[in-house]
Amino acid sequence: MHKSSAWPLALLYAALIVFASLYPFAGWRDQELVWWAVFTQPLPPQYWTGFDVGSNIAGYLPLGFLLGLGMVRSGWPRGAVLLALGVGSALSLGMEVLQLYLPRRVPSNLDWLLNSAGAALGGALAWLLHWAGGVQRWADFRQRWLGQGDAGGIALLLLWPWALLFPAAIPLGLGQVLPHLEAGLARWLQGSAFSAWLPLRSAPEQALTPLGYLFCVAVGALIPCLLINLLVKSSVKRAVAAPFFITIGVGVTALSCALGYGPNNAWAWLSRPAALGLVVGLGLAVLLAVLPWRWSAVVALLGLALQLSLLNQAPQSAYFAQTLQLWEQGRFVQFYGLGQWLGWLWPYALLVYVAARLTRRSEPL
Secondary structure (H helix, E strand, O other): OOOOOHHHHHHHHHHHHHHHHHOOOOOOOOOOOOHHHHOOOOOOOOOOOHHHHHHHHHHHHHHHHHHHHHHHHOOOHHHHHHHHHHHHHHHHHHHHHHHHHOOOOOOOHHHHHHHHHHHHHHHHHHHHHHHOOHHHHHHHHHHHHHOOOOHHHHHHHHHHHHHHHOOOOOOOOOOOOHHHHHHHHHHHHOOOHHHHHOOOOOOOOOOOOHHHHHHHHHHHHHHHHHHHHHHOOOHHHHHHHHHHHHHHHHHHHHHHHHHHHOHHHOOOOOOHHHHHHHHHHHHHHHHHHHOOHHHHHHHHHHHHHHHHHHHHHOOOOHHHHHHHHHHHHOOOHHHHHHHHHHHHHHHHHHHHHHHHHHHOOOOOO
């Protein structure tokens, strides 16, 4: 048995699937349908598209892959497909049954079958990767770069590009959740005695200055590199990994912009402050590669705190709000909950992880 980041990643991905399947969590009511009504529907349903088929398979394939990879790393490769199929099918069935109580969602036995197939396919891919020696090569690579490593930290690092896929108001600026939280609380407490408890902004939100914009982009590029400092001991390897991950972040941001505004506008986000922020972030990442991991953790905490403070006080542009509508109401609704919650929660999960690392007594100096 070996340590594996596949288990925490699988758990997190399953939680995000639950959110995406039940979003927007409004209008719950008993529609006088028995739970097995999911099985009695005609197959195939009256309305379905090729995109629906592909998205339902693709949505559960990573879950099956992570579960299968966890089984392989735990020394039970023969159970990879079986566990992926069982857990994926049970989770999908539970979501379809719960959707019977959500008028805005449409449960389907075809979705359940496709989700189950996607999970089984993911488990099979994990087993094939193990059979071809890919899992062992990854384990050897991880051992060379990370030693025993830390499954939670590796999971956060691997999730960073996925968190960037959902549109962000500021490039690489994750965690802008306060405006949504305030709006949600206002809706829930509307008309109640507690509505007066909500804090009111004494002044209108001020847009970020170019320098503030540059700072947020620079910290967004620097933070995953500081996370690498917590996982990798060699300063040379840290300096090599930093440009690689920042390049991935830039590519995913361009992809997100292309999905929201069209391929011709993939690089519209790369303004002068954003470009300078990337350069500053990369330069700091290379310079700080020599820091001991504890100092890297302190810098990460301070940088994240300042960046989140700026991001959550900045307003969202009308163009960005329109982009979110395209993601929420268009075909991206299948993955809306997954990407949105990753983008919202990733920096806060990192804060918890870094603080926990700093408080461990067993950590080497």
